[in-house]
Amino acid sequence: MGLLLIRSIAGPLREVIAVCDRIAGGQLDTAIAVQGSDEISNVFRALRSMQARLRRSEQAIHKLAYYDALTELPNRVLLRERMQQALDGDASAGHGALLLVDLDHFKVINDTLGHEEGDKHLRQIARRLTDAVAGRGLVARLGGDEFVVLAQHLHAGEARAQAQARELAEQVLAAITSPIHLAGRPMHTSASLGVCMFRPGASSTRELLKRADTAMYQAKSVGRNGYRFFDPVLQSQLEARAALETALHGAIGAGQLALHYQVQVDALRQPVGVEALLRWRHPLHGQVPPAQFIPIAEASDLILTLGEWVLQTACAQLQAWAGQLHTRALTVSVNVSARQFAQPGFVEQVHAALARTGARADLLVLELTESAMLHDIADTVRKMQALRCLGVRFALDDFGTGYSCLSQLQRLPLHQLKIDRSFIQDMGARASDAVIVQTIVGMARTLGLHVVAEGVETEAQRTVLAQLQCPAFQGYLFGVPQPAAALEAWLLGQHGGSPAPAASPIFQR
Numbered sequence: 001m002g003l004l005l006i007r008s009i010a011g012p013l014r015e016v017i018a019v020c021d022r023i024a025g026g027q028l029d030t031a032i033a034v035q036g037s038d039e040i041s042n043v044f045r046a047l048r049s050m051q052a053r054l055r056r057s058e059q060a061i062h063k064l065a066y067y068d069a070l071t072e073l074p075n076r077v078l079l080r081e082r083m084q085q086a087l088d089g090d091a092s093a094g095h096g097a098l099l100l101v102d103l104d105h106f107k108v109i110n111d112t113l114g115h116e117e118g119d120k121h122l123r124q125i126a127r128r129l130t131d132a133v134a135g136r137g138l139v140a141r142l143g144g145d146e147f148v149v150l151a152q153h154l155h156a157g158e159a160r161a162q163a164q165a166r167e168l169a170e171q172v173l174a175a176i177t178s179p180i181h182l183a184g185r186p187m188h189t190s191a192s193l194g195v196c197m198f199r200p201g202a203s204s205t206r207e208l209l210k211r212a213d214t215a216m217y218q219a220k221s222v223g224r225n226g227y228r229f230f231d232p233v234l235q236s237q238l239e240a241r242a243a244l245e246t247a248l249h250g251a252i253g254a255g256q257l258a259l260h261y262q263v264q265v266d267a268l269r270q271p272v273g274v275e276a277l278l279r280w281r282h283p284l285h286g287q288v289p290p291a292q293f294i295p296i297a298e299a300s301d302l303i304l305t306l307g308e309w310v311l312q313t314a315c316a317q318l319q320a321w322a323g324q325l326h327t328r329a330l331t332v333s334v335n336v337s338a339r340q341f342a343q344p345g346f347v348e349q350v351h352a353a354l355a356r357t358g359a360r361a362d363l364l365v366l367e368l369t370e371s372a373m374l375h376d377i378a379d380t381v382r383k384m385q386a387l388r389c390l391g392v393r394f395a396l397d398d399f400g401t402g403y404s405c406l407s408q409l410q411r412l413p414l415h416q417l418k419i420d421r422s423f424i425q426d427m428g429a430r431a432s433d434a435v436i437v438q439t440i441v442g443m444a445r446t447l448g449l450h451v452v453a454e455g456v457e458t459e460a461q462r463t464v465l466a467q468l469q470c471p472a473f474q475g476y477l478f479g480v481p482q483p484a485a486a487l488e489a490w491l492l493g494q495h496g497g498s499p500a501p502a503a504s505p506i507f508q509r
Contacts, residue, residue, distance in 0.1 A: 068141040070119055071126035079140040079148055083205040086152050090200060095161035097137075099149040099169055100194040100212035101129070101176075104224045106145035109182065109189075117182045121189070124180050132175040136168065148212075162197060162229070169193050169227040177225065192219040193227035214238060245296050247282055252309055256281055259313050260481035261332075263491075264452055264474045267466060271491060273331035273365070275474065276314040277481045278306065298337060307340035311353050317484055318359040326491045333365040333395060338372035342379075347386045354390065361391030365416065369397050373412060381411055388413045395452070399440060409447065417444050419470070421455025427464055438468045445469075 066078040074082070086096050103125065110118040122145065129139045129147055137151035151168060154161040172193065179186040194216025196208055203211075211230040219228040251257050258281070261274040280288045297303040314334045321327035340346065354361050366387070373380050373396065384394055393415035419440055427433045437453070444451045453465050456475030465473060479490065 071123055071141050073126050073130070073147070074138060074140040076140070076142055079138070079142070079150065080205050082138050082140075082150055083208060086150065087198070087200055087203065087205065087208075089152075093153055093200060094156045095154040095158065095165075096198050096200070097149075097151045097154060097161070097165035097168070098196045098198065098208050098212045099151070099165070099172065099227075100142070100196075100209070100216045101147040101149065101172060102192050102194075102216050102220070103145040103176070104190045104192055104220070106189075109187070113183050121180060121182055121187070125176060125189075128175040128178070129172060132171045133168070148209075158197070165195055165197060165229075166227075169195055173225070173227065190225035192216050192224050194219060194230065195227055196230040211235065241296060244285070244288065244293060245300065245302070247285065248280070248293055248296060248302055251280055251282070252305065256283075257306075257309065258483065259310065259317065260483055261317075261487050262474060262481040263479040263487065264331075264333075264472055265478045266472050267470075269478065271330060272472060273333060274487065275333040275367070275481075276310065276317075276335075278310055279481070298339065303337050303339050304343065307337055308349060308353075310334060311336075311350065312356070315353045315357040315359040315364065318363055319357045320484075321488075322360065324488070327488060329363075331363045331365050331393075333367050335367045335397065336372065338369065338375060341368060341372045341383070342375065347383050350387055350392060351390060354392075362393065364391075365393045365395050367395045367397040367418065370399075377411065381413075384413050398454075414447075414449055416450040416452060418474075419451065419453045421475075424453055424455045424461055424465070424475070425457075427461060434464060434468065437465065437470065441468055441470050 066075060067073065068075045083098070106118070106121075109121055122141075125147070126139070126141065129149065133139050133149055133151075137149050140148045140150070142148050149168065149172065151165065154164045173191060176189060176191045179188055181187070194212040194214065196212040196215060198208055214235050215228045215230040218231070218234060219226050222228070258279050259276045260279050261276055263271050264273040264275065266272050278290060278294070280290075280293055282288055294303075297306050311334055314332050318332045321330060336346075343349070350364075350366070353359075354364070388394075394413065395416035395418055396409075396412075396414055397418050398420040399417045417440060419437055423433045423436055427437065441451055450472065451470055452472040452474055453470050454474050456462055456465065456473045456477050458477060461475075462473060462477060479487075482490070
C-alpha cells in the first residue's frame with residue numbers, strides 16, 4: 001500500500017521539480033497545468049502564481065534597466081546596445097545618423113516654473129520627438145535635457161543619406177519649436193542638434209556620441225535653434241585645445257613658464273618701464289603662442305593660478321632690479337585678467353606679493369581692460385583705491401577699443417592709458433586713426449594721465465606719434481619681449497637707442 005502511494009506521487013513530484021528547474025533557469029513563460037484540488041495541485045497553483053509574479057518583476061526590472069522613468073523612452077543603456085548593434089550590422093545596409101538633441105535654456109523653465117513643470121516639458125518633448133521620427137529611428141533620453149535619435153538604413157549614397165538626415169533634423173527642430181503649454185501659458189522653446197553620420201563597423205558608440213556632442217556645441221555656438229553636422233577639422237581643433245589645457249595644468253610645476261619683458265621708452269628713447277608678458281615653452285609643443293594658451297586659461301580657473309604666478313614673479317623681478325643702477329627706476333606693468341581682478345581676495349593677493357618680495361609698490365603698474373574695470377564699477381573703485389593707498393598704479397589697457405566714457409574714467413584712480421596697437425598700425429593709411437590718437441593724448445593730458453602707445457614698429461609711426469605729443473612708446477621698434485637677463489644686458493650696453501634683435505611674431509602679445 002505504501003509502495004503504491006509513493007508511486008502515485010512520484011510522477012507529480014518529478015513534474016514539480018521540472019517546473020522549479022525551468023523557473024530557476026529563467027523560463028517564466030512556460031504554461032503550468034493544474035488539475036484537481038489535491039495537495040499536488042495546490043503546489044502547481046503556487047508555482048504558477050510565483051512564476052507570474054517573477055515574470056512581472058522581471059519585466060519591471062527590465063524597464064528600470066533600459067527605459068527612462070520620466071519619459072518612458074529608451075535610456076542610455078539601451079541606446080548604447082542599439083548603437084552597437086547598428087555598428088555591428090551589415091556594411092551594405094546603408095548609412096546611419098546619430099542626432100544629439102539638447103534643449104536650449106531648459107534651466108530657465110526649471111528656475112521660473114519649477115521642476116514639476118520642467119518634467120512635464122520633458123515628457124511633452126519626448127512625445128513630440130517620437131511623433132516626428134515616426135518609426136524611422138530610435139528616440140532615447142540621454143539624460144537631463146538631452147535626447148538622441150538613432151536613425152538606420154538611410155540611403156547607401158553619402159549625399160542622399162545626408163539629405164535624409166538633414167530632413168529628419170529639421171523635422172525634429174520644428175516639432176520642438178512648436179509652442180508648449182506650461183503652467184497655463186504657451187512657452188516657446190528651441191533646441192540645438194548635432195548630427196553625426198556613420199556606417200557599420202566604422203567607429204565606436206563612444207566616438208559617435210563624442211562627435212555628435214561636438215557638432216551640437218557648434219550649433220549652440222553659432223546661435224542655437226539649429227543643427228550642425230560633425231566636422232572632423234573642428235574635432236581635431238578641440239582635441240588639440242584639450243591637450244594644451246591638460247599640459248598647461250602642469251606648466252608651472254614643471255618650470256615651463258617664464259616672463260619676458262618688453263621695454264617702454266619716452267620721447268628721447270630712454271627706457272622708463274617694461275611690460276611683463278607670459279611665455280610658455282613646452283617640451284613637446286615647443287614655444288606655445290600666448291594667443292593659443294591665454295584664451296584656454298581664461299576659459300577655466302587656470303587663469304587665476306597663472307595670474308597669481310605672474311604677479312609674484314614680476315614683483316620678485318622688480319625687487320631684483322632694485323639693486324642695479326640701470327634698472328632700479330623701471331616700472332613693471334602686469335596684465336590682470338577680469339576674472340583675477342574680480343576675485344574677493346585680489347587686493348590681499350597683491351599686498352602679499354609685494355610684502356613677500358619687498359618690491360616697491362609705486363613701480364608696479366597693473367594693466368586692466370575695460371571689461372575688467374566696468375563689470376562692477378563700485379567694486380572696481382574700491383579695490384583700486386585700496387591698492388593706490390599702497391602705492392600701486394593702474395593702466396587702462398587697449399584703450400579706444402571699448403566703451404569707456406569720461407564720467408567713468410574720472411571715477412577710476414588711473415595712472416596711465418595704453419593706446420591700442422590697432423590705431424598705431426593703420427595710422428599712416430587711415431587719417432581717422434591719427435585723429436583718434438591725438439584725441440586720446442589730449443584727453444589724457446587734461447585728466448592728468450600718462451599715455452603709452454603700443455605696437456610701434458616703424459620709425460614713421462614713431463614720428464607721427466611724436467608730432468602728436470605722445471609721451472611714451474612700446475613696440476618692436478624699441479625692443480622685443482625678452483628674458484630678464486637679456487633685457488638687463490641690452491639696457492646696460494645699448495639703452496642709448498639701438499633696438500633689440502628682431503623676434504618672431506608669435507612672441508607678440
